[in-house]
Amino acid sequence: MGRRGRLTVYLGAAPGVGKTYAMLSEAARRRDRGTDVVVGLVETHDRVRTAAMLEGLEVLPRRVVEHLGARFEEMDTDAVLQRRPEVVLVDELAHTNLPGGRHEKRAGDVAELLAAGIDVVTTVNIQHLESLNDEVLRITGVRQRETVPDEVVRTADQIQLVDMPPEALRRRMAHGNIYRPERIDASLTSFFRVGNLTALRELALLWLADRVDDALGDYRRAHDIEQSWPTKERIVVAVTGGTESETLLRRGARLAQRAAGAELMAVNVIASDGLAGVPESRLGRVQQLVVSLGGSFHTVSGEDVASAVVDFAQGANATMVVVGVSRHGRLRRLVAGTTGDRIAAAAGAIDVHLVTHGQVSGSARRRPLAVLSPLSRRRQATGLVLALLLPALITPGLRAFQDTDQLPLAEMALLAGTVVVALVGGLLPALLAAVVSFLALNWFFTPPFGTFTIAEPPNLLSLLVYVAVAVGVATVVDRASRRAGDAVRARTEAAAMSSLSRSVLTGQDTAEAITQRVREVFAQRSVALLVRTPSGWEGVAASGDDPPGAPGEADTQVAVDDDRVLALRGAPLRAEDRRVLEGFALQTSLVLEYRRLREREERAAALEGAEATSTALLRAVSHDLRTPLATMRAAVDGLVGGGTALAGSDRSELLAALGDSTDQLESLIDNLLDLSRLQTGLLRPVLRERSLEEVLPLAVAGHPPGAVRLELAEDAPLLCTDTGFLERVVANLVANAVRVSDGTPVQVMVHDEPDTVTVLVVDRGPGVPRDRRAHMFEPFQRLSDGSPGGLGLGLAVSQGLATALGGTLEAEDTPGGGLTMVLTLPRRGVA
Structure with a gap:
């Protein structure tokens, strides 16, 4: 495979800044160094200094194109390929070629030259980049019709920004160096206003800065550079989804606003064990806030939050990490440290900004003891009873043994009881069981008996070890119980969310399907999706009996977005189920937004198709009528x-x-x-029993004698059809066949089947290549006969009429050469 050419782009911040002049200056320098440079196409726009730069450069002739009765000039790509210079100059990359060329855009010609190994130097203005089209419209009020995809310019080997201060550019305009005198005043008061030029200049600088940043990222990845290079302010905010996240994000946004072009990124770390974390609804609100602040939201997985945040910041080449002050109490911060401290220790050259907030240490002090255990009050109460009852039952049983040393056996039995209490009631009842067991061991099994005095030091050490082991085992059992419960809840939530995802992936993303899914998953009597209107709440969809008509009538409600609510009637939901429901609500919001975007896309596609048809119609009508x-x-x-x-x-x-x-x-x-009429569905057949003997002779009439040979048996079949439709289809097919047959008779034959009737129109013309048959039935498509006087609608209309009759129209090869049109119709018409 040969060498691919290099692409150099002169990017203009605005028209008239001198990008073509700069391109020609570069060409002159390369020519002086001995490089073979030619001019494929340069537009001077009658600018004297630009035209003077062409002197001494080889200019290739242009290709003349006739369009709508006028003559235009385009770049002759074939001439450039035949000449094969080292470098070719191609002006105005975003130009749209006139019909008749190989490529719709000049960018396609440039891609072909690059593939042939020819270096290309080209120009484009910032307002012609596809991604900035809407921004340019809002700034200047002018829609740029000719655009080029950003990727074409972004992947260039070299980009040169050609810039000029707005005042200097306006002086150039006033001196007549850009446009003709009659256009100067209008341009200065419209597109070339100082505000427009300043905004376009900033767009060009920011776009090019992103391109340079991408190149820097590629370089760092190629050379395995992990440390941060502070070339651009990137602020990473570590968020948990809690209420303090909003404070951190707003502080990060203010820091980002201090540096032009700074990026704001929020990162949330999910525990890699896959257990449930922050409710989806909270994270959804955080995501919305990040977007409103102009930032981006990212989710990463990791066992250690600090390491995951630092790894993300280094990968994003961040300059600062914003993290909140720990919400834990002083004791835990003293023993275990804080996430902010660990991030600061591992961040290296990245700055760490600690932000205080209203949740600092307050939540830890205000938490009631009940939340220390995820178990129900009933199970905790049962555990407390067992903590007192089991030692009371185990101790008399052990006393029944007459062995002199009962302490080891008693310790093992009471330890087993402590484990049972931990399994039933959690950590607090288990700690109580350990204390009660310690007292029982001291009173009944440690000499002197009947007192809390311990005479022998080994017995004291044994009891202390027992208490330590009992507390440790109770803690481990309680944590394992918590983890098991979390895992079950996470699995349940995942299954519930998976069921909703499957309904989306399978296309069951209607509002009715969502309410039905919610009712089934949460075992509710009825579910309604309500939307807020100026006159009150209205139901979008509902499932079940007697659905609520307003949020106040529901037993449980959760907001989907600002204007939609899921209202449920039935048994109250547990806290865990409500969290899953909030996740459903978030997914519902995404599903409804996706459906809205899909409907808009379908409408846009329909409008685009209608516009394409209208454009093709105007082109065809302007010539053929x-x-x-x-x-x-x-x-x-x-x-x-x-x-x-x-x-x-x-x-x-x-x-x-x-x-x-x-x-x-x-x-x-x-x-x-x-x-x-076919496209709008207004043309409908009127079906009646008819014999082909009545229809086909009329359809093949009007041609010169011997041009058509109709082969129809005397017992021609009857079928339920529309005579006018069928006659029109066959007449169009026969007319096309006669036109391409060059005097060879066209055969029209009928094959009678039990349920269908097939009409064959056989010609001996040049036929149609297989690769064109997929498009031959589209409107405004002409076959290779090149006959005048047609819009290319005959086959499109014929196929539409055949479909309206419930049949099909296909093209097949004629044995020995030619084309056979196969019209298959049902005997009983359309159902």
């Missing part, structure tokens, strides 16, 4: 101007031409009307 009209006008002028002096033969010839042109024009208009 003009021909019969011109003939008719010439015939009428001849008849009127000649008067009685016209010979009889001339008069007959003019009248015949007038009649033929009228028929041709009538046929074109009929096809246009039929196509319009």
